[in-house]
Amino acid sequence: MSTATVTPPDAEAKGAPKLILDARNVTMRFGGLVAVGDVSMEVREGEIVGLIGPNGAGKTTFFNCLTGMYKPTEGQVSLFGTTIPPKPRAVVKAGMARTFQNIRLFGNMTALENVMVGRFCRTSSGAFTSIIRGPKFRREERETTERAHELLKYVGLGASAHVLARNMPYGDQRRLEIARALATDPKVLLLDEPTAGMNPKETEQAMELIFKIRDSGLAVVVIEHDMRFIFTLCDRVLCLVRGEVLVQGTPGEVQSDPRVIEAYIGAADDEDEEVEALELETTFSAATHDEEDGR
Template sequence: MSALLEVRGVTKSFGGLTAVSDVTFDVQAGSVVGLIGPNGAGKTTTFNLITGNYRADHGTIRFQDRAIDRMRTHKIVQAGIARTFQNVRLFQQLSAVENVLAGRHCRTRSGALGALLRPPWQVREEREAAARAVDELAFVGLRGRAMELAKNLAYGDQRRLEIARALAADPRLVILDEPAGGMNEQETEELIGLIGRIRARGITILLIEHDMSLVMRACEHIVVLEYGQKIAEGSPAAIQVNPRVIEAYLGTEEV
């Protein structure tokens, strides 16, 4: 059976710099997969290739056995992939619930004419979308802050709000780019629990994360990049003792 996500021989260059070179890996349905590596390893570029922000120079990307490497970003979201970003990207002047509603937009039918005429089906759709947004806020622990402006939320709460917005799009795969960035120890612990609850909903997770404790506890499979190339993949236990991974993170002592 095909993997949910298949990345095959993907390469991306910017001018004379090759950010990702011949990278291949799979993400199985229902799994939590970590994509790790030192700074500049090509992790976020790989995410941007999967989500359509960049187009690969070579290679293919398939999702649910369908080629997505030439699809536009909004079509990839509609196909079932949602993401968060390394740097928080929220509508800072909108409330938390309005931010989540923005993520739900790809699953609604209303357009300009419907907004003007407001037929019964659109009123019902808007009501259902609002209820769903509140449900997702409750799921990530922000139910009591639904009406607060995004800019007034603590940084860790903004991270969780981004996750709620991604979940509102009904994804089969959620891509999390450094979700624990800027979080304290307690917030990181809560994030690990949240990742487990997302998986329990049947949603597959692919994440970049520098917090190795989180990666080792939350992920069942890990892919390691260095200088844009895959240098290892396997279980957390195997990755922890892999000599190439240890060298990539710690370097070797010159004699």
């Protein structure tokens, strides 16, 4: 069922972008349930990789394995060729950050304070220095505040620095989560359904922001159900079904694969299913035209 893409050993020697994230044969079992089965994925510098699949396909579980939320039953995850331990703090310090499907902001803190929290992993002041507010603490506090302001402006929230996170519009909360993740200075950013619940204008703004992040040199991995969004945005797409890789390739290759349509709506055995298949194919086709027009 799984179709894996193997990168030639001399690919980097021929000028291919540098390999940043390398997940090999990742498997996650919960008792007798295999939530993720033997999934491999490579992410290279400046690349946007999409992860799609029906509900329950194992996409978020795979993200949790990559970011240390879960310890994989089998397999390993490497950044820049070094295997990272399955601990969230170690993963973040190594250079990988994420957002969550369900927004996880500190609602009673301002936007600025939320971003400053993300920066904490890059500071080194000890408890004693923090208590007495010594010179090192004050310097790091000043630098953290300045960086947080920069990131808020970067994601378009410069005017909302002192607004409580819980009082911000939904789309702004999503962007705030991205700013907090960027505060960790990642080399690869994982976004779990960044446009869920957004209106078309907010979705377009999210796409522009992700392109901006990619153009700054970061690699991005995106889970998303919006087919037009994912096929317009991504350089490569992996489709997971029942925890395994069904197909992976360019957006054109994935959206033209009949197995992908079948995975979402089932085989077209009657007239209604044929109509649904036609509608999904139309969505894929529209995504292709958007990609050609946008690039």
